């Protein structure tokens with residue numbers, strides 16, 4: 001390869017996209033962001049420039065805009081696409097299902113249509129452990145039956161099926177489906193991290209906001225699950241490990257690997273109380289909590305068998321829960337309001 005391969009990141013300014021941007025740049029790729037900034041902040045671009053010491057290529061716009069996506073791909077001779085852009089709040093998807101079907105399915109459809117008009121047939125897709133529904137046993141392997149319990153989960157499942165259909169129609173397509181478990185933590189610089197809008201849905205951003213004094217206490221949803229301490233168990237994975245999984249996926253596909261679907265987790269479960277204790281230890285801050293009723297739709301336990309990703313991509317997670325907590329805290333304590341007060345220029 002004479003020049004670095006350009007990789008299009010739809011939703012590249014978001015939490016997972018921004019960390020993957022850094023990992024790709026450091027691996028010698030040229031990442032190009034497409035983002036409509038509906039759930040992200042332009043200020044992240046300054047931070048990416050500071051971390052990578054490189055200009056940040058970014059186009060503002062929607063992945064649903066086929067003409068824009070096509071032009072962008074041609075202009076940058078895109079070799080592979082990572083499709084992060086999508087809504088991800090389970091509760092919101094129940095309240096506003098059409099918003100989810102429109103954005104998540106419409107976005108994927110438009111992207112595939114735009115790609116069809118370019119030479120690029122290489123795509124990595126952000127799927128989720130949500131496609132396993134309530135697993136019958138643990139750990140979860142990729143051949144477990146898939147199901148869905150909300151419109152968000154349904155969109156992930158249908159997107160996976162859309163990719164299977166295009167692969168079937170034309171073997172030139174190479175797709176990598178990454179089923180994320182519970183991404184958490186932040187870049188060790190403390191410059192980029194998770195910046196949810198409004199009340200955080202997920203555990204770690206809620207914990208960090210309690211620790212920084214923005215919320216009085218954490219509600220722990222359920223204390224009577226069939227788990228060692230009664231609280232829900234999940235496979236938390238450091239965002240830096242997740243970002244590296246994307247680099248490994250792109251590298252494999254560009255070297256001609258067959259399409260794959262893999263779990264991206266650490267292969268170990270931690271309870272809500274484990275997270276609270278690890279966070280208190282890492283931050284030195286107390287995290288007051290109260291037990292509350294179970295949250296609708298939550299499963300007791302969910303953790304991956306992560307061995308297929310190791311076998312196919314030679315990737316495995318290396319960061320501990322302590323590192324996830326330390327990095328999440330560095331981000332939150334350095335940026336109590338996230339990106340809110342950062343001037344947006346790049």
Ligand code: UFG
Pocket residue numbers: 088090128129130131153180181182201202203204206218219220221222231232233234272295298
């Ligand atoms: N939890 C609390 N209090 C909170 C938030 C969460 O006790 O304020 C608990 C939950 O009940 C659960 C655990 O913390 O036991 C993790 O909850 P998250 O909301 O952080 O993560 P989920 O596993 O529920 O959801 C994640 C993704 C979803 C995805 C799902 C299944 O956020 O997008 O995994 O893959 F659908």
